[in-house]
Amino acid sequence: MPSLFYEEYFPVWIALFVSIFLSIIIFTLSYILAIQNPDTEKLSSYECGFDPYEDARNTFDIRFYLVAILFIIFDLEAVFFFPWAISLSHITSWGFWTMIDFIIELALGFFYAWKIGALEWE
Amino acid sequence: MLVLTILKILSVVVIVLIGVAYFTLAERKIMGTIQRRKGPNVVGFQGLLQPLADGLKLFVKESILPSNANKTLFILAPMLTFGLSLIGWVVIPFGESLVLADINVGILYLLAVSALGVYGIILAGWSSNSKYAFLGALRSAAQMVSYEVSIGFILITVVLCSGSFNLSSIVLAQEKVWFCVPHLPMFVLFFISALAETNRHPFDLPEAEAELVSGYNVEYSAMGFALFFLGEYANMLLMSALTAILFLGGWLPLLDIFPFTIIPNSVWFGLKIGGFVVLFIVMRACLPRFRYDQLMSLGWKVFLPFSLGWLILTASVLMSFNWLPN
Numbered sequence: 132m133p134s135l136f137y138e139e140y141f142p143v144w145i146a147l148f149v150s151i152f153l154s155i156i157i158f159t160l161s162y163i164l165a166i167q168n169p170d171t172e173k174l175s176s177y178e179c180g181f182d183p184y185e186d187a188r189n190t191f192d193i194r195f196y197l198v199a200i201l202f203i204i205f206d207l208e209a210v211f212f213f214p215w216a217i218s219l220s221h222i223t224s225w226g227f228w229t230m231i232d233f234i235i236e237l238a239l240g241f242f243y244a245w246k247i248g249a250l251e252w253e
Numbered sequence: 254m255l256v257l258t259i260l261k262i263l264s265v266v267v268i269v270l271i272g273v274a275y276f277t278l279a280e281r282k283i284m285g286t287i288q289r290r291k292g293p294n295v296v297g298f299q300g301l302l303q304p305l306a307d308g309l310k311l312f313v314k315e316s317i318l319p320s321n322a323n324k325t326l327f328i329l330a331p332m333l334t335f336g337l338s339l340i341g342w343v344v345i346p347f348g349e350s351l352v353l354a355d356i357n358v359g360i361l362y363l364l365a366v367s368a369l370g371v372y373g374i375i376l377a378g379w380s381s382n383s384k385y386a387f388l389g390a391l392r393s394a395a396q397m398v399s400y401e402v403s404i405g406f407i408l409i410t411v412v413l414c415s416g417s418f419n420l421s422s423i424v425l426a427q428e429k430v431w432f433c434v435p436h437l438p439m440f441v442l443f444f445i446s447a448l449a450e451t452n453r454h455p456f457d458l459p460e461a462e463a464e465l466v467s468g469y470n471v472e473y474s475a476m477g478f479a480l481f482f483l484g485e486y487a488n489m490l491l492m493s494a495l496t497a498i499l500f501l502g503g504w505l506p507l508l509d510i511f512p513f514t515i516i517p518n519s520v521w522f523g524l525k526i527g528g529f530v531v532l533f534i535v536m537r538a539c540l541p542r543f544r545y546d547q548l549m550s551l552g553w554k555v556f557l558p559f560s561l562g563w564l565i566l567t568a569s570v571l572m573s574f575n576w577l578p579n
Contacts, residue, residue, distance in 0.1 A: 142354040143362075145258045146343045149266065150336035154480060158332060161476035162316050174320040176383040177471050186321075188379070188387065195395050198549070202398040205557065206368075209405035212564070213361065216412045219568065220577040227572050234565060241558075250553045252546035 197249050208237055261353055265342050273486040274304035280534045287538040314475035319381065322472065326380035331473065331480035334373030338487035341366040345494050346421045348504045348518040359420040360408055363495060367404075367450065370488065371397050374459075374469050377481070381472035389468030392545065393452055393459035399552040400449040406560035407443045410436060410567050411499050416578030424503035426578065433500040439563055440500040442556055444532070447492040449552065451485065454537035458545050493529035494522075501525050 215222075215230050244250060278293070278300065285292025293300035318324055344359040346352040356362060371394050378390020412418060414436075415426035433440040449456040452468075460468035470481045497503055503525075504518035543551070571577045 139354060139356050142258050142262065142343050143340070143356065145255070146262050146340045146353070147336075149259060149262050150339040151332070153266065153339070154332035154335045157335075158316075158328065158476050158480065161312050161314075165313050165315050165475060167315055169315075169317065171320070173317060176319055176321060176381070177385060177466065178383075186382065188382065189384070191388075191391055195391050198395045198399060201553070202402060205402040206398075206405060209402065209409065212406070212409045213412065213418075216409045216568075217416065217418065219413065219572070220416070224572065227568065230568075231565070234561070238561075245554070250550065252549050 194252060201244060201249065204240070205237075208233075258353075262343065265353060266339055269339065269342055269487055269490065270483065272490055273483055274308065276486050276490065276530055277307070278304050279530065280537070283531065283534045284538045287535070308479065311475055311479040316475040316477060317472075319383070319472050321382045323380040323382070326376050327472075328477070330373050330377035330380060331470075331477045331484070333376065334370065334484035335480040335487075337366055337370050337373065338484040338491065341488075341491045342494075344420055345491070345498070346424060346503060347522055350421070351504075351519060352421060355419065355421060358418045360412065360418045360423075363420075363491075364401075364405065364408065367488075367491075368401060373481075373484070377473070378469040381469070383472050385466045385471045386469050389459045389465045389471070392465075393469055396452065396456065396458060396548060396552075397450055399549060400446045400556070403442065403552065403556035403560045404446045404450065406557070406564050407439050407446070408499070410439055410560070410564050413564070413567055413571060414578070420498055420503070424498055424505060427502040427505060428509075431500060431502040431505070436500065436563075436567075439560065440496075442560060443500065444496055444529070446552075446556065447489075447496060448533070448536065449548070451489045451492055453489065453533060455540035455543050456548055457542060458548060489533055490526065490530070493526045493533070496529055497522060497525035 211233070212230075215226065219226065281303070282292040282300070293303040296302045296306045318327060341363055343353040344356060344362050346355075374390050374393045374397070378386045378388075378393075381387070411423060411432060414432060415423040417423060417426070448454070452459050459465070460470075465471075470478055473481060504522040506513040506516065506518070506521050
């Protein structure tokens with residue numbers, strides 16, 4: 132809708148451009164103005180006392196991946212809640228109990244994840 | 254219209270950046286006082302110009318681009334963090350109708366902006382191609398997404414009570430009583446989640462100095478580091494402002510009677526943000542760091558069930574007493 136673009140969301144777009152522009156300007160100005168004097172040792176990755184390995188992208192704990200998946204599920208749940216919260220006075224008790232049912236089913240999933248140890252970190 | 258909007262936005266940006274500068278000075282001064290030191294007191298009167306000197310120093314330092322980093326992403330990451338921390342401010346109401354973009358989905362917008370913040374950190378950690386940065390970024394991302402879930406549920410609780418996503422309407426809904434009174438547990442939970450979301454003490458696992466040096470920004474120097482730093486502190490200010498809006502009545506005065514109404518609304522808002530800033534700093538000075546497993550189990554096993562339960566309780570009470578706002 133053009134009216135929304137030009138009225139309500141107009142400052143948001145402008146702020147987006149201003150912040151992109153500002154960060155590029157700050158970084159480039161500093162890069163140009165400061166004296167650049169690189170050498171091999173200075174440009175190597177940080178490490179304590181020995182030469183760093185070529186590639187630092189090692190395998191990592193699977194739990195980080197599990198957390199990401201759980202986050203997707205629960206954040207989607209939260210997204211379902213938002214329209215419900217705002218229209219609760221219109222959808223009356225039918226809508227209320229439907230959501231309670233939804234919560235119970237999600238809580239079952241949550242306790243299952245808890246039970247199999249997906250939330251454990253040692 | 255365009256020029257006026259740009260000027261308005263720039264004025265907010267300048268205020269936020271000055272706020273960030275003096276946040277860092279306040280942090281060093283207050284922590285100094287707690288540890289019986291003076292803190293910075295050389296540059297300017299009692300060290301008042303210290304943040305400007307620091308900024309200038311970082312500006313003229315050499316920007317190091319590590320040889321085995323992915324250069325484009327490496328440069329993009331701090332810009333993303335900094336830019337995202339600024340665009341959140343357009344929907345924050347500083348006073349009655351003193352807001353840049355009065356959009357009717359302000360809360361969703363802020364949730365989206367804070368969720369995007371994870372990308373800057375992941376990009377930084379991955380593109381640096383350094384072990385410390387990589388581990389720091391992973392920890393930071395996992396921590397931020399974990400606490401975002403409970404932040405989402407707390408926001409829904411507030412939306413239920415105010416009946417609007419618009420931040421100004423949420424403030425106006427608190428004219429009779431601030432939401433921190435009926436929702437005191439949620440207020441505390443939200444503040445703790447904000448600490449975890451901004452990777453702040455006592456949840457600063459991503460930059461645990463003793464093990465990860467400084468976390469995802471270990472490879473950054475000069476302006477790249479400064480942009481991360483500004484972004485992080487602007488995010489803390491944004492979370493303080495959001496907490497003030499959601500639970501402490503935003504710009505509303507303490508009581509709507511004579512001696513309190515002299516102070517302008519925006520000053521009240523600033524005072525509330527300042528209070529949270531001091532709380533952020535005192536938390537850093539007083540509390541020991543959490544272990545990572547404690548942090549994750551606090552987020553998933555305590556905050557998530559508790560905020561969900563409180564949400565159901567609030568909805569049930571509002572439904573059964575017919576108190577829902579329309």
